[in-house]
Amino acid sequence: xxxxxxxxxxxxxxxxxxxxxxxxxxxxxxxxxxxxxxxxxxxxxxxxxxxxxxxxxxxxxxxxxxxxxxxxxxxxxxxxxxxxxxxxxxxxxxxxxxxxxxxxxxxxxxxxxxxxxxxxxxxxxxxx
Amino acid sequence: xxxxxxxxxxxxxxxxxxxxxxxxxxxxxxxxxxxxxxxxxxxxxxxxxxxxxxxxxxxxxxxxxxxxxxxxxxxxxxxxxxxxxxxxxxxxxxxxxxxxxxxxxxxxxxxxxxxxxxxxxxxxxxxxxxxxxxxxxxxxxxxxxxxxxxxxxxxxxxxxxxxxxxxxxxxxxxxxxxxxxxxxxxxxxxxxxxxxxxxxxxxxxxxxxxxxxxxxxxxxxxxxxxxxxxxxxxxxxxxxxxxxxxxxxxxxxxxxxxxxxxxxxxxxxxxxxxxxxxxxxxxxxxxxxxxxxxxxxxxxxxxxxxxxxxxxxxxxxxxxxxxxxxxxxxxxxxxxxxxxxxxxxxxxxxxxxxxxxxxxxxxxxx
Numbered sequence: 070x071x072x073x074x075x076x077x078x079x080x081x082x083x084x085x086x087x088x089x090x091x092x093x094x095x096x097x098x099x100x101x102x103x104x105x106x107x108x109x110x111x112x113x114x115x116x117x118x119x120x121x122x123x124x125x126x127x128x129x130x131x132x133x134x135x136x137x138x139x140x141x142x143x144x145x146x147x148x149x150x151x152x153x154x155x156x157x158x159x160x161x162x163x164x165x166x167x168x169x170x171x172x173x174x175x176x177x178x179x180x181x182x183x184x185x186x187x188x189x190x191x192x193x194x195x196x197x
Numbered sequence: 198x199x200x201x202x203x204x205x206x207x208x209x210x211x212x213x214x215x216x217x218x219x220x221x222x223x224x225x226x227x228x229x230x231x232x233x234x235x236x237x238x239x240x241x242x243x244x245x246x247x248x249x250x251x252x253x254x255x256x257x258x259x260x261x262x263x264x265x266x267x268x269x270x271x272x273x274x275x276x277x278x279x280x281x282x283x284x285x286x287x288x289x290x291x292x293x294x295x296x297x298x299x300x301x302x303x304x305x306x307x308x309x310x311x312x313x314x315x316x317x318x319x320x321x322x323x324x325x326x327x328x329x330x331x332x333x334x335x336x337x338x339x340x341x342x343x344x345x346x347x348x349x350x351x352x353x354x355x356x357x358x359x360x361x362x363x364x365x366x367x368x369x370x371x372x373x374x375x376x377x378x379x380x381x382x383x384x385x386x387x388x389x390x391x392x393x394x395x396x397x398x399x400x401x402x403x404x405x406x407x408x409x410x411x412x413x414x415x416x417x418x419x420x421x422x423x424x425x426x427x428x429x430x431x432x433x434x435x436x437x438x439x440x441x442x443x444x445x446x447x448x449x450x451x452x453x454x455x456x457x458x459x460x461x462x463x464x465x466x467x468x469x470x471x472x473x474x475x476x477x478x479x480x481x482x483x484x485x486x487x488x489x490x491x492x493x494x495x496x497x498x499x500x501x502x503x504x505x506x507x508x509x510x511x512x513x514x515x516x517x518x519x520x521x522x523x524x525x526x527x528x529x530x531x532x533x534x535x536x537x538x539x540x541x542x543x544x545x546x547x548x549x550x551x552x553x554x555x556x557x558x559x560x561x562x563x
Contacts, residue, residue: 105213105425106230108515109493109522111544127544129493131229131515132425153491 070193071098073164077180078189081138084164085183092180094140095168096128096159099193104130107159110152112169117145119172121179126169128159137169141179147171201246202342202403210421218311220247222424229425233517236389236430237558239418240348242410243427245395246403249313250341251306251320255332258304264466265323266296267449269459273298278369278386281457282449283319284467288474289445290452292316293437295386297371305337305382307395309439313338323466342403346410346419347393347430354414355394359383363394377409388427390434390560429514435485435525435555441496441511442483442525450474451527453483481508482533485555486524486541492548494524499542500532500550507532510541518558524550 072078077085082100086093101107109129119125124136125145148170151158159167174180184192198221207214212223223244225232235241253262262270268281277298283291292312297305308316317336324334346355352363361374361383371384382397398406411419428438435453437443443452450458450471459465460472474480486494494513499506508528516523524541532539535554540547 105225106228108230109491129515131429131517132224134493134495 070102071164072186072190072193074186076164076186077140077183078186079138079140079183080192083138083140085140085180087180090177091146091171091173092141093168093171095163096137097189097193098163101160101163101167104128104133104135106131107156110156110159110169112148112152113145115145115148119143119145119170121176121182128156139172140183141172141174142176143172143174145170146173199247201244202400203244203246203407206404206407207244212421212423215424217247217424220310222247223421225423225425226421229423229429230517232420232422232426233429235418235420236348236391236422236426237518238349239420240346240350240354240393240414241389241420241422241426242407242414243345243347243422244343244407245345246342246400247310248343249306249308249310249316249336249338250343250397251308251313251317252335252337253304253306253332254302254335255329256302257329257332258302261324261327261329261332262296262304263462264327264464265320266294267459267465267467267471268296268457269462270296270298270304275300276370276372278371278384280369282443282454283316284449284465284471285445286467286470288448288450288467288470290439290443290447290449291319291445292439293443293454297382297384307343312439340400341397342400342406343398344396344406344410345387345389345393346396346414347387347389347391348419349392350414350417350419351391351393354410354417354419355383357413358409377406379406381406388436389430390436390556390558391430428512429517432512432514432523432525433516433518433556433558434560435483435557437483438512442527447481447527448474448479450479451481451483479530481527482530483511484508484526484528484533485553485557486510486526486539486550487519487553487557488522488541488548488550489538490549491522492541492543492546493522494526494541494543494550498524500526500528501540501542501547502532502537507539516557522550523553523557
């Protein structure tokens with residue numbers, strides 16, 4: 070299981086890649102493995118305002134429906150158009166091709182509340 | 198939590214385990230879709246040792262079984278299996294079962310795992326209300342392990358392990374023989390829609406049987422399969438699952454089990470209520486729904502005809518074979534006809550679907 074050092078993480082198993090004021094968001098390797106085969110992803114439209122800690126979308130495996138939570142607040146500036154037709158990208162490439170949305174942050178200080186890779190990895194070991 | 202005799206093997210294989218009605222069971226090994234497609238394309242091996250087995254013996258066994266079950270067991274011959282159900286007097290379902298006739302005075306019920314104690318208590322209650330001299334009921338669930346070997350390669354695989362002439366066992370028939378050196382009830386039945394077998398044998402032989410079947414099957418593409426694939430496979434066939442399509446609150450007529458509900462039998466528990474329900478008009482019908490817009494229906498989601506709610510989803514999933522959302526739903530009769538356009542409430546949206554021909558996936562058998 071991979072936990073890239075350069076990313077930040079939430080306790081709800083999203084990852085965040087920071088590039089200036091825009092962050093890319095997806096779900097972690099641990100999350101996709103726990104879900105099993107991802108068969109449906111529901112994402113917000115570009116322009117939607119999301120709020121840190123609130124659900125912005127849904128990921129469904131064969132068996133289960135799970136909310137995806139916004140790690141930070143802001144405006145959705147891009148969504149991964151590949152996912153509706155190829156939801157399995159969340160399984161095969163959770164940190165790259167399986168990314169979900171990009172958010173222009175309204176409050177970059179929210180990033181301070183996110184977990185570093187080692188802290189997140191420790192969290193997953195407790196849950197496993 | 199209760200464990201089957203294969204629990205250790207499931208864990209060694211890295212299966213994801215879940216609590217299924219009080220049983221610690223594998224939900225998946227390699228992945229639900231992979232296991233599902235392996236079963237449709239080659240073969241899958243399922244541990245179904247959690248299922249219950251209840252034996253009925255005695256000269257008057259048939260009289261008791263006829264009163265207890267809704268199907269007509271009087272037409273069965275030795276070596277035959279029948280899909281049936283037990284109902285309460287009000288017409289709701291106690292459980293759906295398969296019934297094995299070994300001899301006129303020896304029968305075996307296979308019942309759902311979560312219902313074993315309830316079913317056995319119910320059987321004893323019905324037994325106590327009639328006069329069946331010499332009839333014995335024995336719960337033998339602990340003695341048996343059970344494997345389901347399902348898929349187009351099932352016969353090829355099993356033939357490597359037995360001298361029994363498998364071609365002579367027709368669909369819904371069984372034979373007693375040896376598999377991998379273990380005395381086994383070899384039943385040509387299943388819950389996937391594929392050709393295949395359900396194997397009953399002594400619980401102590403479970404690990405060696407599993408290893409033997411896997412070793413014989415792996416060259417043919419056999420994969421171990423969990424409850425996840427078992428559910429998606431049965432859903433594609435519109436097979437009812439207790440607690441979803443059938444329950445104490447759902448009658449067999451509503452659940453699409455009219456074909457096993459033999460109202461022309463002179464008497465059985467629930468008959469009067471079911472006759473009345475049929476005369477008055479069955480209030481709900483089980484329909485198969487296919488999504489016409491993106492979305493996955495799930496149990497409990499409401500079904501609409503325009504603005505009016507006309508039913509509720511009892512089971513839903515993404516069909517691994519069709520790669521589209523499918524559901525079973527109890528809906529009003531006027532909305533149950535094939536081709537009817539409906540919507541399903543998925544979160545905040547109404548998503549289009551259509552009543553489909555079922556089974557959703559056509560299989561040619563026999």
